[in-house]
Amino acid sequence: MAQEQIRPRWSPPRGRVALRAAASDPTQEYLLYVPRDAAPGAPVMVSVHGISRNATKHPVIFAEMCEKLGVVMVVPIFKKDAHRDYQRLGRKGRGKRADLLLHRLLAEVTSLSGADVTRIHLFGFSGGGQFAHRYAMAHPHRVAKVVVAAAGWYTFPDPQQRFPYGIRQVRALEGIAFDPEAFLRVPMRVLVGSLDTTMENTRNTARTVAQQGATRLDRARRWVTAMQDAATALGLEPQVTLAEVPDIGHSFTAFCERGKLVDLVRQALFGDASFRARRARPRDEPIEDSPASTAPGGR
Numbered sequence: 574m575a576q577e578q579i580r581p582r583w584s585p586p587r588g589r590v591a592l593r594a595a596a597s598d599p600t601q602e603y604l605l606y607v608p609r610d611a612a613p614g615a616p617v618m619v620s621v622h623g624i625s626r627n628a629t630k631h632p633v634i635f636a637e638m639c640e641k642l643g644v645v646m647v648v649p650i651f652k653k654d655a656h657r658d659y660q661r662l663g664r665k666g667r668g669k670r671a672d673l674l675l676h677r678l679l680a681e682v683t684s685l686s687g688a689d690v691t692r693i694h695l696f697g698f699s700g701g702g703q704f705a706h707r708y709a710m711a712h713p714h715r716v717a718k719v720v721v722a723a724a725g726w727y728t729f730p731d732p733q734q735r736f737p738y739g740i741r742q743v744r745a746l747e748g749i750a751f752d753p754e755a756f757l758r759v760p761m762r763v764l765v766g767s768l769d770t771t772m773e774n775t776r777n778t779a780r781t782v783a784q785q786g787a788t789r790l791d792r793a794r795r796w797v798t799a800m801q802d803a804a805t806a807l808g809l810e811p812q813v814t815l816a817e818v819p820d821i822g823h824s825f826t827a828f829c830e831r832g833k834l835v836d837l838v839r840q841a842l843f844g845d846a847s848f849r850a851r852r853a854r855p856r857d858e859p860i861e862d863s864p865a866s867t868a869p870g871g872r
Contacts, residue, residue, distance in 0.1 A: 585685050587611065588640065590632045597677045600655070604648035606632050607686050608640045612850035614689045616717070617645045617682065618842065619675065623699030624660075624774075626653065627825065635696075638835050643849035645688040649675055651704075660703035660725075661737045662711060664745035672708055676715075692717040694842040698825055699723050706761065707737065711749045713756040720841045722764040722834070723823055725775045726785055727796040730757070730803040738784060757804040761813045762841035765793040766821030766832065773823070789823060 585591050588609040595601040608615070618639060620631040628650045639646045651659040651671060658667035663674075679690040694717050697705030702724030709716045710728060730753050731739035740751035769789040777787070785792040793815060801811035821832045828834040 590636065593681075595674075595678060596681055598674075601674065601678075602650045603678050604628060604632050604646075604650065605682060605685075606636050606639055606646040607688075608643050608645070608849070610640075610849040611643055611645055611686065611688070612848060613687045615643055615645050615686070615848050616694060616843075617647060617679065617688050617690050618694045618696065619647045619649070619679075621649060621695070621697035621701030621704050622651070623697075623701050623825070625699075625825075626651070630825065634829050634835060635838070638839050641849075642839070642843055642847055644694070644843070645682065645686055647678060647682055649678060660700045660707070662704065662707055662746060662749075664737075664743070665747065666745065671704060672711060675708070691715075694718050696720045696838055696842065697722065697724070698828070699725060699823070703727070709759050709761065710740065710751055710756040711746075713752070713759050716759050718842050719759060719761040720764060720838050721761060722828065722838075723766065723769060723789055723825075724763075724793070725789060726781055726792055729784065729796065729799050731799075734784075738780065753803055754807060754809075757800065757807065757809050758812060760841075761800070762837075763793050763797050763813065763815045764828075764832075764834075764837055765790050765815070765817055766823065766828065767817045767819050768822040771823070790817070793817075 585605055585607045587607050591605045593603055593605050595603060620635055622628040622631060628648050631648045632646060635646055656663060656668050656671055658664050659671035662672045663670040679693065682688055683690045692715060695705045695709060702721040705719050706721045706724065707728050709719045728737050729739050732741055733739060735741045736743045736746055742750055772787055775789065785795055797813050797815040800813040804811040816837065818832045821827050
């Protein structure tokens with residue numbers, strides 16, 4: 574009997590971005606960045622794109638930060654045809670469940686890289702900001718900290734209103750029961766441009782405007798206040814804070830170039846911590862902190 578051939582276990586490349594097809598679903602892609610000095614049990618940052626589906630820009634923006642910190646980065650790619658409701662986590666009849674997809678991706682990432690996915694550090698911009706805060710409210714035990722940037726609208730901590738306007742349970746999101754005692758303990762930082770005051774590409778129904786206001790700036794302010802008030806009512810220290818970034822509208826590029834987005838995200842998610850593995854090196858060898866290559870590769 575011929576000896577069974579054993580294939581070597583695939584290891585993600587270090588110091589560059591890899592485009593991967595998920596093992597659980599080959600049609601589902603994601604981007605993975607593992608720093609060169611990533612330690613066993615390194616923390617994971619998940620960065621979520623908006624409805625422009627500009628997923629490839631996220632590792633370009635954040636790779637250097639993750640390299641310096643020793644943080645593994647995961648960027649899910651939510652395709653328009655399969656995930657048209659990913660901002661609301663993927664309600665029944667509106668595409669695949671986006672939150673459950675992320676769970677599967679994280680399980681794969683920890684298997685491949687040894688990273689710690691117990692509690693992720695989560696960032697989302699625009700539509701990705703919608704996903705980020707709703708994911709944290711639905712799965713607070715899986716989230717360490719969150720940055721929500723320029724979200725179009727929000728789920729309020731109102732048990733009288735059905736999801737996604739409030740946290741009243743709906744059949745379209747099977748298995749989710751929102752627990753304010755849990756999600757109000759998750760540190761969340763909301764970023765919004767001070768000039769993000771147009772109604773372009775926002776949900777402008779009478780119900781949304783009445784609850785949240787007409788602009789992203791109004792809505793960020795109202796949601797943060799509502800979350801803080803809900804925490805206070807439960808005797809908890811409010812964990813949701815707001816930063817209005819001067820002279821920035823609704824532009825991911827402007828946020829990155831003039832709004833110092835990377836610095837704001839780093840401080841909110843990681844503070845001054847570093848998670849790089851220590852390695853022996855010659856005394857005359859400098860510490861490598863140059864920008865990592867961001868050319869996608871591997872599947």
